[in-house]
Amino acid sequence: MMVVTQGTGSVGPWRVALRQLTGNRAAVGAGALFVLIVAACLAAPLYAHDIAHTDAFTSQVSATTVVDGHTVPVLQQSTAGLGLGVTPIGPTWDPTHYFLGADGQGRDVMARLLYGGRNTLLIGLASATLACVLGALLGIVAGYLGGIVDGVIARILDLIWAFPVYLLAICLSVVLLTSGLDLGFVHVSADSLLLPLIIIGLIYVPYVARPIRAEVLALRGKEFVQAAVGTGASDLRLMRREILPNVAPTAVVFLPLMASITMLTEAALSFLSVGVQPPDASWGTIVQDGLGLLYTRPMVGLAPGFALALTAAVLNIFGDGVRDALDPSARIRSGL
Amino acid sequence: MNLNRRRAWLAFVSCAALALTACASGGPGPAGPGPSAGGAPGPANFEPQHSGGTLLIDSKGAPGTLDPQINYDPAGWQIAEAVYDGLLAYQKVGGPDSTKIVPDLATAMPTVTDGGTVYHFTLRPGIHFSNGQPVTVADVQTSFQRIFKASGPTSGTFYQNIAGATQCLAHPAGCGLSGVTVDPATNGITITLTRPDAEFAAKLALPHAAILPASTPDTDQGINPVLGTGPYAIASFDPNSKLVLKRNPRFTEWSRTAQPRGYPDEIDYRYGLTVEAEVTEVENGQANWVNDPLPADRLNELGTKYASQVHINPQAAFWYLPLNVNLPPFNNPQARQAVEWAVDRSAIVRLFGGSALGTPVCTILPPSYPEHVDYCAYTKGPPTTWSAPDLAKAQELVQQSGTKGQPVAIVVQNDEVNLAIGGYLQSVLNQIGYQATLKPLSPGVQFPYIQNSNNKVQISLTQWYEDYPAASDFVNVLLSCNSYHPGTDSSINISGYCDKDYDAALDRAMADQQTDPAKARAEWGELDRRAMDTALIVPLFTPNYVDFVSASVGNYQYSSSFSTIIDQMWVK
Numbered sequence: 001m002m003v004v005t006q007g008t009g010s011v012g013p014w015r016v017a018l019r020q021l022t023g024n025r026a027a028v029g030a031g032a033l034f035v036l037i038v039a040a041c042l043a044a045p046l047y048a049h050d051i052a053h054t055d056a057f058t059s060q061v062s063a064t065t066v067v068d069g070h071t072v073p074v075l076q077q078s079t080a081g082l083g084l085g086v087t088p089i090g091p092t093w094d095p096t097h098y099f100l101g102a103d104g105q106g107r108d109v110m111a112r113l114l115y116g117g118r119n120t121l122l123i124g125l126a127s128a129t130l131a132c133v134l135g136a137l138l139g140i141v142a143g144y145l146g147g148i149v150d151g152v153i154a155r156i157l158d159l160i161w162a163f164p165v166y167l168l169a170i171c172l173s174v175v176l177l178t179s180g181l182d183l184g185f186v187h188v189s190a191d192s193l194l195l196p197l198i199i200i201g202l203i204y205v206p207y208v209a210r211p212i213r214a215e216v217l218a219l220r221g222k223e224f225v226q227a228a229v230g231t232g233a234s235d236l237r238l239m240r241r242e243i244l245p246n247v248a249p250t251a252v253v254f255l256p257l258m259a260s261i262t263m264l265t266e267a268a269l270s271f272l273s274v275g276v277q278p279p280d281a282s283w284g285t286i287v288q289d290g291l292g293l294l295y296t297r298p299m300v301g302l303a304p305g306f307a308l309a310l311t312a313a314v315l316n317i318f319g320d321g322v323r324d325a326l327d328p329s330a331r332i333r334s335g336l
Numbered sequence: 337m338n339l340n341r342r343r344a345w346l347a348f349v350s351c352a353a354l355a356l357t358a359c360a361s362g363g364p365g366p367a368g369p370g371p372s373a374g375g376a377p378g379p380a381n382f383e384p385q386h387s388g389g390t391l392l393i394d395s396k397g398a399p400g401t402l403d404p405q406i407n408y409d410p411a412g413w414q415i416a417e418a419v420y421d422g423l424l425a426y427q428k429v430g431g432p433d434s435t436k437i438v439p440d441l442a443t444a445m446p447t448v449t450d451g452g453t454v455y456h457f458t459l460r461p462g463i464h465f466s467n468g469q470p471v472t473v474a475d476v477q478t479s480f481q482r483i484f485k486a487s488g489p490t491s492g493t494f495y496q497n498i499a500g501a502t503q504c505l506a507h508p509a510g511c512g513l514s515g516v517t518v519d520p521a522t523n524g525i526t527i528t529l530t531r532p533d534a535e536f537a538a539k540l541a542l543p544h545a546a547i548l549p550a551s552t553p554d555t556d557q558g559i560n561p562v563l564g565t566g567p568y569a570i571a572s573f574d575p576n577s578k579l580v581l582k583r584n585p586r587f588t589e590w591s592r593t594a595q596p597r598g599y600p601d602e603i604d605y606r607y608g609l610t611v612e613a614e615v616t617e618v619e620n621g622q623a624n625w626v627n628d629p630l631p632a633d634r635l636n637e638l639g640t641k642y643a644s645q646v647h648i649n650p651q652a653a654f655w656y657l658p659l660n661v662n663l664p665p666f667n668n669p670q671a672r673q674a675v676e677w678a679v680d681r682s683a684i685v686r687l688f689g690g691s692a693l694g695t696p697v698c699t700i701l702p703p704s705y706p707e708h709v710d711y712c713a714y715t716k717g718p719p720t721t722w723s724a725p726d727l728a729k730a731q732e733l734v735q736q737s738g739t740k741g742q743p744v745a746i747v748v749q750n751d752e753v754n755l756a757i758g759g760y761l762q763s764v765l766n767q768i769g770y771q772a773t774l775k776p777l778s779p780g781v782q783f784p785y786i787q788n789s790n791n792k793v794q795i796s797l798t799q800w801y802e803d804y805p806a807a808s809d810f811v812n813v814l815l816s817c818n819s820y821h822p823g824t825d826s827s828i829n830i831s832g833y834c835d836k837d838y839d840a841a842l843d844r845a846m847a848d849q850q851t852d853p854a855k856a857r858a859e860w861g862e863l864d865r866r867a868m869d870t871a872l873i874v875p876l877f878t879p880n881y882v883d884f885v886s887a888s889v890g891n892y893q894y895s896s897s898f899s900t901i902i903d904q905m906w907v908k
Contacts, residue, residue: 048707059763061683077690082646084639085632086690104632104687104756105763134391191773273750278759278774292752295612295633 017249018071021326024151027321030314037311041117048111051095057279058117060106065089065097074098074106087296103289103300113303116281121311122199123275123282124263130201130259131200135208140239141217142209154213157206165203169265172199173274191277196269200262208254212247219246249326260312267308283308340855382589382597386890391600393902394614394628398575398607403557404546404564405479405488410899411627413543415605418581418598418903420546420564423457423476423525424537425594428901430893437493437541440594441471441565443527445537452532459523464586466550466569473518476525484511485554494539499528509554567598567903579605598903599891615884618645624886624907625900632752635689638884647883648692649894652702653801654810655688657761657874658786658830660794665739665770672871674737675795676714678730679761681722685877687756696722699864700810702878707807707860713868730768739748740769747786747796750776757797757876774887784825789832794828799879807860808849812842815867831872838866 021027048056062246063074067089078085088102091109100109142153160168176195181188188194219225219242228242270284278285283304290301346782381871397413404420407413417428427433439445441463446455463471484491484504492505497514515528529536549563561570567589568581589597606623615634617623619642630638638646657675665671681696688694697703698712698721710720717723734740744765748758753874758774765772777785786796800814813819817839819829845859865875883900885892890906 057763058767059683059760061686061760062680075686078636078639078692080636081640081643082648084646084684084689085635085637087633087636105759120599253591273776279763292631292756293633294650295631297633297637304506 004097013249017322017325021321024321024324027318027324028323030317034311034314034318036316037117037307038121041114041121044111044114044118047095047114050106052099052108052111053096054108054111056107056111056281058107060102060108063106065092067094067097067302075104082296085296088293088300090297091299100245100303101297101299102285103297104293105289105309109286109300109303112281112286113283113307116276116283116286116304117307117311119193119280119282120263120266120270120284120308123193123200123266124259127197127201127204127262127266128255128259130197131204131262132251132255133207134201135205135254136212136244136247138205139209139212140216140243140247143213144220144239144243145235146217146220150213153209157209157213160203161206161210163203165265166268168203169199170272170274173202173269177274177277180259191280193276193280196275200265200269204258204262204265208251212250215250216231216243219243253319253323253326256315256322260319263315264308264312267304280297353745369727382592382845383891383906386599386908388599389907390602390604391625391627391889391905391907392623393603393605393627394609394610394617394623395607396609396614398573398579398605401556401638402561402570402573403486403545404562405483405486405524405779406556408489413580414898414900414902415570415581416543416546417566417898417901418568418603419566419570419584420543420562421463421566421595422540422545422547423459424541424543426541426895426897427593428895428904429593430895430901432896433752434895434897437537438591438593439542440591441476441547446527450528453529455527455529455536457527459525460590461523462588463565463590465563465565466584466586467549467563468586469549469563471547471565472550473520473523475550476547477513477518478552479514479547480516480527480545480831481511481513482548482554483544484508484513486556488544490542490544491541494542497529497533497536499530501530525890531594542806544881550592564792566595566818568603571602574654575607577607579607596904599906599908600903603902618884618886621886621888624889624905625902626884627900629751629753630882630884631687632756635693635882638882639692642884642887645885645887645889647892647894649881649883649884651801651879651881652704653799654697654700654702654878655684655694655757655799655876656700657795657797657876659871659873660792660830660832661872662789662832663794665737665742665744666794668737668739669871670733670737671739673714674730674733674768675765676868676871676874677726677733678764679874679876680725680764681876682724683760684757686746687760687881688753688877689882692880693882694875694879697875698722698812698868700867700873701807701864702810703861705807707857707864709861710768711865711868713865714871727767732770742770744770744772744794745775746772747775747777747782747793749779749782749797751779754797761795761797786830787827788825789822789827793830798830801894806849807857807864808842808846811860811863811867812846815872816842833870833872838863 048054060074064071065074072089074089076089078087088104088106089098090101092098098108100113103109123134138153142150155190173196177190180190181195225238225242228238266275266282267284267287270282271288276282276285287301293300395411399407399409399415399625401407404416421440422435423440423442424437427436427438432572441460442457443460446457448455459473459476465471484501485496485508486672487508496505500512500513501515504511517526518524547565552562559573559575567584569588571580571582571585573579583601586606611628611631614623614626614628615630618626626887659666659672659675661667683695685691685696698715699708701708712719712722715723716726746758746761748754755776758776762772762774783798785791786793786798800810813828815829815833817834820834821827841863845856845863848856848859888907891904893901893904
């Protein structure tokens with residue numbers, strides 16, 4: 001196992017990495033912003049029920065609201081010209097009354113943005129974790145055991161890798177959205193958030209597993225591994241005690257970067273109606289809701305788009321910080 | 337072809353033919369389209385100062401095959417109207433006269449003998465195809481044979497009554513069609529039917545009965561243009577980018593009512609843009625007409641900044657929700673009534689584009705019909721016209737019905753408007769106690785899908801467009817046992833309702849229509865009321881269609897038969 005010695009005492013690599021990370025202002029700022037975004041999204045029910053007093057999942061086509069002290073319909077019939085078209089109310093910038101306006105169903109965009117963020121973040125983070133954990137396990141097993149096991153796992157990963165990510169995700173989603181996922185002992189309904197979570201997690205496994213497998217192949221010949229073999233340690237113990245700790249930083253580096261990718265993938269699938277199913281919301285479904293309102297109420301599509309871009313950016317900045325913290329060459333470059 | 341349009345056409349054809357029969361017999365009949373007796377008001381005189389220029393039409397996609405006897409797409413039929421002629425035609429004008437049948441390549445309306453089984457025509461002399469070849473009775477005979485040889489989509493439905501059609505349907509390649517005989521000496525054409533067909537004249541006016549050169553191959557011509565006799569000829573066609581119509585140099589106007597000369601020198605269809613981009617092009621004068629339904633978020637802009645270029649065409653139609661009376665939960669009358677009470681028709685009109693585009697309805701028969709009775713069984717306030725839904729009552733009915741918590745799938749088309757209305761319905765059904773899901777399908781798939789009982793559709797969103805002003809076209813077609821064909825894609829009685837008593841009442845109303853119209857009107861109104869009391873379908877609203885043309889376009893005309901008449905538009 002790698003041990004970093006600094007100054008008079010020695011500290012573990014994780015503590016060094018943490019120190020490195022906390023010294024990176026950009027990464028800390030991004031991390032803080034990400035925490036704020038998560039906290040805001042977790043507070044969605046609080047905002048909807050206690051501040052905006054609205055139901056984000058029920059059509060409010062005939063609802064009214066108060067703007068500048070006047071009661072107005074949420075969906076406003078055009079009275080000019082030929083009187084064609086009905087336009088949802090725009091942003092009022094009043095947190096208690098349609099802060100970001102309404103969508104085509106008369107629902108509060110701000111409330112849906114927060115609820116949608118919960119789903120997008122949940123699916124993004126959970127599927128990224130799934131991809132990293134499963135990818136790390138497969139990479140370690142394939143790389144360490146080699147032979148037929150490696151051949152089979154590597155070819156399966158190659159097969160998944162060979163498909164364009166979005167095409168594979170759309171195909172799986174379309175099939176599974178018809179009747180859900182039924183494995184006999186477990187059934188996932190078609191409108192469950194678990195479906196996009198599992199699909200996105202699985203399609204990104206090769207992106208983590210392949211580099212980790214390569215790293216394990218290199219580690220397998222190292223002296224400390226050979227020494228452990230010489231002590232009669234079992235394969236499982238070797239993988240757990242010698243290999244895993246050395247590839248774990250790689251998996252950890254992958255996590256935030258992968259989360260931004262999986263979050264965008266979820267948004268794309270939901271935008272294409274094969275991810276989160278209505279009336280549930282995600283940032284992708286809200287962008288889709290806003291597509292038909294781009295000319296009249298661009299905020300409906302822009303707000304979730306901005307939220308996505310911001311969250312992806314902070315995750316990438318934070319991920320870069322984590323990579324710098326866990327990358328030895330980066331530490332050398334910074335003189336530690 | 338858009339199936340809703342095809343359904344509309346079938347009904348239209350029936351009506352026109354019924355009216356023709358009624359007029360020929362001299363007896364009383366339903367008010368409806370019929371043949372112009374020569375004195376019918378036709379199009380205005382040609383105004384040469386507006387002749388010329390190029391009409392640019394933006395369309396999302398090409399209409400499919402160019403073969404007029406095969407194409408079954410409204411956009412394809414619109415083109416066919418400018419390029420081809422049959423023995424008869426629908427009058428080429430806007431407004432109600434557009435449903436009247438007039439002679440086209442025939443010199444006059446047919447003489448019908450032998451109890452309605454023999455039709456005598458005389459071919460108009462001096463007509464040429466666009467290559468200069470004269471039109472002969474031999475072309476007429478081979479054109480009718482070609483309907484079967486090319487396996488036209490309506491050969492087995494529209495033209496199966498022609499003598500010899502059965503053999504032609506069984507063996508298309510060797511089709512002789514004994515029922516169509518010609519006399520080159522007199523230019524006479526005789527069509528013999530195996531049995532009277534009240535709809536036959538109307539069927540002859542459709543593009544599938546276009547007269548083509550005898551040399552036309554007996555297979556679908558696809559992207560290869562077929563010669564025609566109309567004012568325009570197809571100059572080029574690339575289904576991915578463009579179709580160009582140019583003036584037929586051999587065309588001279590022979591009947592202003594059937595086939596008036598066109599105004600533009602050239603008509604270009606351009607394919608591939610989004611509808612948003614099409615609207616922008618027409619606004620900027622880069623195109624003349626949007627050949628697609630207009631996007632909802634541009635309507636306000638069009639209705640204010642471009643009001644003079646917008647044409648609103650009222651439709652005798654309605655959008656509705658068929659409730660499947662043979663499947664849970666809607667096999668329970670209380671569950672059906674709950675949906676009737678819950679759905680806010682005004683809210684749905686808002687989702688459709690507002691009060692200028694639709695009006696809430698509570699009955700099957702359009703309010704403009706004399707048979708219509710102001711009756712609104714499921715609204716707050718007086719039960720005459722729509723006022724407001726009653727969610728509490730709906731929730732109570734669901735509770736009483738014992739269907740609370742049951743899953744309900746709403747099958748809708750996947751375009752923007754249908755999805756919006758579907759989303760609202762899903763929300764409402766969830767509110768009254770069901771577990772509602774939305775099942776969006778492409779328009780071409782959704783309509784046959786919801787008709788087929790094998791697909792076990794509980795509730796769907798669909799439309800019915802009037803093609804002729806008769807109550808039977810709504811109530812009889814949508815709710816009779818004859819319209820219910822389990823296990824097929826052609827079961828327009830989507831609710832699956834088949835009640836012998838109700839059917840007998842329908843038959844009585846149709847019979848009384850011929851002898852006692854006043855009594856029949858009352859009967860249709862009562863049948864409509866009974867259907868509402870039984871809560872078989874949920875009527876939502878009656879729509880208007882909005883067209884958008886560029887500032888340079890004049891003489892816009894909307895035909896009930898072929899929508900916008902492209903070759904009568906001025907661009908100069």
